[in-house]
Amino acid sequence: MKVHISAAIAAVASVAAAALLMPLPDAPAPSGRLGVVGPIETVSVEAGRFSYAVAGEYQKSGRVIEGPVVERQFRRPVEIMKYQVSVAEYAACVTDGACQPADTRAAGDAPVTGVSWRDATAYAAWLSQRTGDAWRLPSDEEWSFAAAERFGPEANGIVEDDDGANPAARWLAAYRYRADPKERDMEPKPRGHFGVNSNGLADLGGNVWEWTETCFVRNRIDAAGRLAEATTNCGVxxxxxxxxxxMSNFLRDGKSGGCAAGMAPPDNLGFRLVREPAPAVGVALLRRIVGPEGRG
Incomplete structure (x- = not known):
């Protein structure tokens, strides 16, 4: 049966108004388990443009080179956790049987570490089910955008003063430079220890590296400077x-190896999540009534 669009919109407005007067349902219960979801503090990073150093490895004539820096536009805000997921927050997922215990000695509000990409995505799925919101790992673009000045131009870890005879020389030099343990304190710190950035996010660029959902890509550039080949590896x-x-997606300890590009290993592996915006009540109902293409 066909439904006239104007009549459908009127019906949606009536139903939406009534819905606003109804009490909101409670978050899904943990089915008798004991995991507890506490308040989640997020930051909304306003939409805008930024310069993005594209992730991945780039090779030209058998030599590793810097990747391109491009201008990117976010057309809507990015809502992201202010803090990294803590030991206590992750433990609630473990209590519910949805996450594997983390390999960490820290406790309380210290960031959870000793977690793999698989652990982080399992937590995101559990948190989404428990809260009714859509949580996920940020993309590398979203993370870089939110990190702002805490994510510097040296991100790719390439040392420029090699002679080019050995493509591995710059990676080895960068590794030795950053792997030097002198004056490094690798113990995870309590929330807020490393301060906040210009977007209000805490502890970015500290001693906990954060998982993203972005896959590693190896790119080959031809003599004319064009992209000749791109190989995507989502196992990293x-x-x-x-x-x-x-980092390989199953690793929990960065120091055990797995950095695909040969950079110094991260001190700790943790994560924070992005919350997807909820669709407007009217839009969701309209889609159900008239279909995604406007047909009844």
Missing amino acids: RVIGGQHRGY
């Missing part, structure tokens, strides 16, 4: 921290 994911890194 991009991580953000003091510099950008690439």
Whole structure:
């Protein structure tokens, strides 16, 4: 049966108005388990343009080169957790049987570490089910945009003063430079220890690197400077921290290896999540009534 669009919109407005007067349902119960979801503090990073150093490895004539820097536009705000997911918050997911215990000695409001990309995505799925919101890992673009000045131009870890004879020389030099343990305190710190950035996010660029949903890509550039080949490997994911890194998705300890581009290993692996905006009540109802293409 066909439904006239104007009549459908009027019906939606009436139903939406009534819905606003109804009490909101409680979050899904944990089915008798004991995991507790506390308040989640987020920051809304306003939409805008930014310069983005594209993630991935770039090679030209067998030599690793810097990737391109491009202008990107976010047309809507990015809502992201102010803090990294804490030990206590992750433990609630473990209590519910939805997450594996983390390999960490920290406690309380310290960021959970010793978690893999798989652990982080399992937590995001559990939190989404428990709260009714859509939570996920940020993309590398979203993470870089939110990190702002805490994510510097040296993110790719390339050292420029090599002679080019050995493509691995710059990676080895960068690794030695950043792997030097002198004056490094690798113990995870309580929330807020590293301060906030210009967007109001805490502890970016500290000693916890954060998982993103972005896959590692190896790119080959031809002699004319054009992209000749791109190989995507989603078994390796991009991580953000003091510099950008690439880590096998099952690893929980960055120091055990797995940085795809040969950079210094991260001190700790943790994460924070992005919350997707909820669709407007009227839009959701209209889609149900007239269909995604405006047909009844």
